[in-house]
Amino acid sequence: MVIVRRVKPLPYWIIPIIALLAGIAISVIILYVLMGASPAAVLSAIVYGFTRPGVVAKTFVALTIVGIALLVSFKGSIWNIGGEGQITFGLMAATWVALFTALPYINPGLAQVSMILLAMVAGGIWALLAALPRAYLGLDEVPVTLIMNYIAYYIVDILVRGPWLGKHVYNYIRTDTIPAQVMFPQVPGTTMTWDGLFLLIILFVGVWYLLRNTSIGLRIRILGNNPNLLRSSGISVPLMIIVALTISGFIAGSVGALYLGGDVYRISYPVEAHTANYGYTGILVAWLSMLELIAVPIAAYIVSALYTAGIQYQILVGGHLGQLLTAGSAIVDVFIGSILLMYTILITISEYKIKIIVKR
Amino acid sequence: MAAEANNAKPTFLSPPQEGKKPIVSLRGITKRFPGVIALDHIDLDIYPGTVHALLGENGAGKSTLVKVLYGIYTPDEGEIIINGRPTRLTSPADAINMGIVMVSQSPQIIDTLTVAENIILGLEKYNHFVPVTKVYKTIREESKRVGIKIDPGIEVWRLSYTQKQLVEILRAILLGAKVLLLDEAITYLPIEEKQRFYKFIRRFADEGGTVVLITHKIYEAMDVADKITVLRRGKVAGHLDRKEATIEKIRALMFGERSAEITYERLPTAQPEPKTILEVKDLWVMGDFGGYAVQGVSLEVKKGEVLGIAGVAGNGQKELIQAIMRLRPVMKGRIIYNGEDITRKTTYYLRVNGVGYIPDLPAKYGVSIENSIIENIAVLPVYSRGIINWDKIRELTLKLIKEFEIKTPSPDTPVKFLSGGNIMKVLVARELTVATNLLVAYNPTRALDEATAIKVRKIIKEKVLKNKVSAIIASEDLDEIFQISDRIAVMNSGKIVGVFPADKAKREEIEHLMVM
């Protein structure tokens, strides 16, 4: 069996659809075999997930933003696995603005903007800390950004247990709830907030412009393909590494603010057990997009629809496995895993073809 | 290779073994890539005991053909017949099993592995779990027989380009190659090594081996080959026997009308102005593996002249050029550009102040093949600061594509889909445009076919003459040095050992200084 590149790629929409269908078929089989789930119920949950934009909106917004953030560094072949830590730092910064400044009471609008901006700065700084040793010592950014996720969790844990422990929390270990003034207003009929929607649009357009029309964007793209060309052109490679990773963290950080202001409204201890894992799922979104900005929202929509489908299935079927199964997360994971794995595999067929060669 | 052949004088006149069956036959081999048909129904017979040269302009399909034979590419159509049997090659391991081994222009051996590790990978007779040291003895013995000195335990990154190519050849011998595919494997070796190689090839063929030789040096091919096949645009343009082959015939087959433009005459001499553009004073620069690669070099380039730096590869030219471009730290000495001391300045400073740069191994250091032509031009800091004006750059790119006759479907085509020659043209076009004052180049026509190489030299020289640009060009190709330079400096062991005005320089004298 050998793989050759097609001289003409197949029409772009055929394969994704086949891939999705194949993935759905496989997850139906897995769920049937392992837990006797009725295929009809699974399919109806999937249909539900894909046809309820209002419901998936919150996850969709967060995943698109993280996907965009990671795309910026991935374009430069800088593998930022640290979205989770950058989001956590953003969460921390936004919480500080909301709970420990007077801003929410003086000017709620400004406070919300400050939460988002400060979250971005915090995410950027956290990424910068990983970028510096990468740029100047050649320290592999993959383990460093990954490890820094945990450090970020524990820094926030220390705060929540210590100085930030709330006064009205009964026996829970968590911060106080943020003032109502800085709870981000929801877009009616959806789960997302206006703040998130605007932020998404601004970031999408901004990154599109950055990558397409600015020298920084071009240099990040060339950094990813051949840093030698940057060197011989007189452009500092370490500087570009720092720029790519910092911008990435900067964007990812904003999701921390959205998570606080539009979802949880407080930080509960331990933060690592209360995260939505957007930082990790976002990596999947970025890779599924094949690093095409336009495809990021599509990938994010698919992933968030599958999330919703899993939760819906749980609601439809109820505690099939007793009370043990929490929130349908296992089914979500099987959906996401098998469908996206099939998708990743089959998508290659649009550009490549498989030849079976019989040896004589 | 048998030991007694060592003292047999290489004869360059052994006739092709007539009446024998071909060892390799290709029938109707076709390979398509997006946008091109690299091979278009190729029929070819290769006989044992012959050196078979494969010639053709850049992008003719030579490399594609040997990669098909080595099992790297799978042909879309056609049949490969080895020893009379139709054979499907699905990997290089298959080819090696059939006695076919390829050596290409960029060494395939892996830098982080030792010589022995690299060699043992292809040796079927060792099972997977044997310690690599098992093969040391064989390597030592065989390398002694071939006359190569190599430590099997050394990591490859410590070797020079020449040594790496020697290891590649050694590997081919140890793999028991019957058919040796040489894709410009010899082109960039220093003269002496090159000669030894050609002798080896001849001997190998005389003893019944088969060599497929790809080179852009037509004279060398005519010297050593028994048969010549010329490819053009993916088709066989003609087969020639050594007896009937003349340089004119070959060039006509290779280039068609373009062959008329080929000349090795010196290009017009420049009339430099007294102003010094580049001055290097007592420069000391470290090499990659410690030790000084450049040892107290001083030189001067006047406004509007071309200074050629002749030398065998690995005598400090690369380090000198990189130091001038501020890509390598200077340990001692000074570099003065346009009256300004740039010893502590950055590459960026040079690049925005009228210096063009053509590095060695251009596809690796001078372009990004995954990016489009237009992006490869826009990347230079003179074109992109802050917001990029794509319209302007597109206009410039289209102009350059036209001016330099770059063959491409569009300016947005990724560079990797261009042929080697056209990739080089993109680079030269870009650099000549920014070189308003000085062009720094190392092997600017490496990997180009004759017609294209001469064209590039003409373009460079024209620019020098017309705009009074200066150029410092290091090259391992003496033809090139003589054709383009106004003055020639010879570099040997990190030092400048002589400077001559090009019109008075004698080739023998320079060759002597190079290897002294």
Add this chain to the structure above:
Amino acid sequence: MFESIASFIVGVSAIFLAYYLAAVGHGLMEKSGVLNLAIDGVFTLGVAIAFAVSVYTFSVPLATFIAMIVAALFGLMLAFITTKLPISHGAAGLSTMFLGYGLAALVGLPARQLQINGRSLATIQPSLGGTWIWFYVVAFVVAIGIWYLVEKTKIGAAIRAAGENPASAEALGVNVLAVRLFASGVGYALIGIGAAVFELAYTQVWSQGAGMGYGWIAFAISLSAGRHPILILISAMIFAALDKYRFLIAATYNLPPDVGKMLPFVAAIAAMIIFMVTPLKRKLAPPKSLGKIYFREERTV
């Protein structure tokens, strides 16, 4: 004093071995150039399988064996698709991770239900009596074995070649697919055993999500030691000790408990920085083609 050292060595032996095996398996696989982002999912699945089999069969060896086989199958699958097809290692690995999480819950929950209803779980206890010695013996034997395999043998050279530059490796006569299948199969078998040790010798309890996150820690252990089988012994020990004793340490020095949790991670980054400024840098550098899409007919320079 002596007593506390002895109890320390016994106490960390299980988690040390679990971390070590998972990290060394991960390193072996990545040496061959396959980016392994599925580790946390498959580790979690391994934990669940070890638990379930142990509940059903009450056999520690069988539980370990099945966890190993299933994990190895995942390794083979990942190596096959990323080498034979020009697909993104990252997307393949992360989707497999999610699949692993999901399957883990589906496999573990019914067994957990049985356990709640009274079935018991076969475990293995590292005790002062002697079992603990074997945990270290296994780790050291695996360390020497993998080190010898990777650094000294022909297949080790082939694994490194496939990780540095698969196209060149292929041209040199390596069957890149076979080599990556081998490295990933063995690598994941070790990860599977590590997961079983984690479940049956260390935590000895199971609830949904058990083991989640520990695969990532093994990933960090492996990379912070430059994927080197011997150095991983050290970083696995640091993480194991701190995992076991973090609360004790924090309490002793009167620090918040989360400082204790943070320590191994800070230590890992510090270790990596130290490696980078010493001559080990070259030896411990990541494989050049790690995670790069491999397509044999791609244009090369």
